[in-house]
Amino acid sequence: MSTEVDIFVNSSRTEAYEAVADVRSMGKYSPECRLVLGPRGRAETGRNFVGINRKGPFIWFTWCRVTCAEAPERFTFDVSTFGLPVARWSYRFTPEDGGVRVTESWTDLRTGRGARVTELLGLLFTGTPARRRAALNRAGMRTTLLRLKRAVER
Numbered sequence: 001m002s003t004e005v006d007i008f009v010n011s012s013r014t015e016a017y018e019a020v021a022d023v024r025s026m027g028k029y030s031p032e033c034r035l036v037l038g039p040r041g042r043a044e045t046g047r048n049f050v051g052i053n054r055k056g057p058f059i060w061f062t063w064c065r066v067t068c069a070e071a072p073e074r075f076t077f078d079v080s081t082f083g084l085p086v087a088r089w090s091y092r093f094t095p096e097d098g099g100v101r102v103t104e105s106w107t108d109l110r111t112g113r114g115a116r117v118t119e120l121l122g123l124l125f126t127g128t129p130a131r132r133r134a135a136l137n138r139a140g141m142r143t144t145l146l147r148l149k150r151a152v153e154r
Contacts, residue, residue, distance in 0.1 A: 003134045004105035005141040011152040013093040013100045017072035018042060019152050020091045020102075023049050023064075029147040031140045038064075043077075045069045051079070053126075060125035062086065078109065081125070084118045085109035102148065104141045108133065 009016050019025060021042040026033045038049025043066045051062040061081075068076035068090070076090040087110075092103040110118040110130065119130040128136055 001108040001130075001134045002106060003138050003141070004103055005138055005145060006101055006103040007142075007145040007149055008096060008099055009102050009149045009152060010099040010154055013072040013095055015152045016100050016102050016148065017075060017091075017093050019148055021069060021071065021075050023066075023077070026051070028151065029144045031143045042071070043069060049077075055126055055128070058125060058127045081118065081121055084121070085111075086118055086122070102145060104145055106134070106137045106141065 019029075022040075023038050023043045024036045024040060027035050032053045032055050033051050034054050035052040036049050037052070039047050043049065045066050045068060047066045049064050049066075051064055053060050053062060062079045063081065064077045064079050066075070066077045067088070068074055072093050074090065074092050076088060078088050079086045086108075088107040090105045090107075092105075094101040094103070108130070110122070122128065122130060122133070
């Protein structure tokens, strides 16, 4: 499963990229992420961080690793729990007349060995069955991108 959402932002690619690559600020944009414990400023490839997330009464932690930090074009990180792969989140920053098109994408990495365990953990921690995750993420991505837009637009 995967999905993506995009939005036009009236700012430079660099400004939009820096806002996303500062992973500690993700709690300001994402409707699920409440806090990030990790590097200050721009996170580079190979950096790890912990996401503290909440949806309704559910609270959970994720372990994340930046897998691609190509300023100002692309920023990607992988999410795992208890050493099992969960998801890949990626942001692309494409120049467009007067600004930048920011595309957020999500790919479910719960496949192969351990997939059933990871799906069960996802249900227990988030209250969301795997089959509903893409739709829930699309809605969350729209919120994230709108908040990012408000934060960086001129």
